[in-house]
Amino acid sequence: MPFDCHTQPLSATQARVLATLLEKSRTVPDSYPLTLNSLVTGCNQKTSREPVMQLSDSEVLQALDELRQQALVVEIGGARVARWEHNFERGIGVPSQSAALLGLLMLRGPQTAAELRGNAERWHRFADISSVEAFLAELHERSPDKGGPLVTLLPRAPGAREPRWAQLLCGPVDWQALAQAGTPGEAAGDLSSPTLPTRVQALEAQVAALQDCVQRLCAELGLPAPQPMSPPGQE
Known part of the structure; x- marks a missing residue:
């Protein structure tokens, strides 16, 4: 049965672990599958993460065990140390292009289609913004028998040119909290x-x-x- 985020949503820690595995499989394939140490480092890195987290080894191990029970990650036994890989596409039931978009939304939070295309450069090269929008629309219109929608289009923020997309793998989106937090770049102290x-x-x-x-x-x-x-x- 396909993963249903509406009945068994991912926790923030599970989403970070799963998305980090997905990211590293595409950006540093020579180092993949990941050891626990490499995975923790990837989860806690301060770039390309929103929010920045500080997960411990035990928290990541617990998330891995929970994700393994949902058939979303697999442990690869090594001669010296265990390594981990994701089973995202098969477990969620999406193509690799959609997996890239969902991974970016889990790692970086809500983004516009244009931002997703730019941030996905090392994950998957989309021909244009229209192709990104097509995969987002497919994820948005996902039928109930496949687990239901995996993304939602947020209301356009005041002063914003384009609306942002958010993932639903962690459950319904708290629109009010996002509105209070503001869009990226509007945080206090951001001189850019x-x-x-x-x-x-x-x-x-x-x-x-x-x-x-x-x-x-x-x-x-x-x-x-x-x-x-x-x-x-x-x-």
Whole structure:
């Protein structure tokens, strides 16, 4: 029977372990299957993870045991140390392209189709955004006999150009919590995405500097200086 996320959703730890195995199988195939130590390191890495987690060996081992019972991971006995590999495509019942999208959503949280295409570069090269959207639509319209939908389209956030997709392998999405958290790049202290007041102040400072430069040039050339522009609402 296909995995049904609506009756047996994954925990956050299980999702991180499963998605990390899926990621490493595609990005570092020479090191795959993973030892427990490598898997814990991958789960806790600080890049390409949302949220960043700090899982212990025992927590990862417990998640592996639970995932094994659901036929989502397999233990490979080695001569010196056990290794682990995922059984994602067969266990969930999806093609490799859809598995890549679900893995990225589990590792990085909600994303737009364009973000998914860019982040999937090392997992699977999608021809264009339309192809990503086609696989997302297929996951969204998954029939009940196959376990039901695996992704959902979130309401467009204020000021956002495109809506984001979220995975349902961990159960229903808490839209209110996501709205309070904001979209990636809006977190406090993220200088790569300044707030509107900050951007306005920066632009006003640039305009003032340009006005000073124009006035100096006019004075040197003996030309009448243009009337300085007043900020909006101060005419």
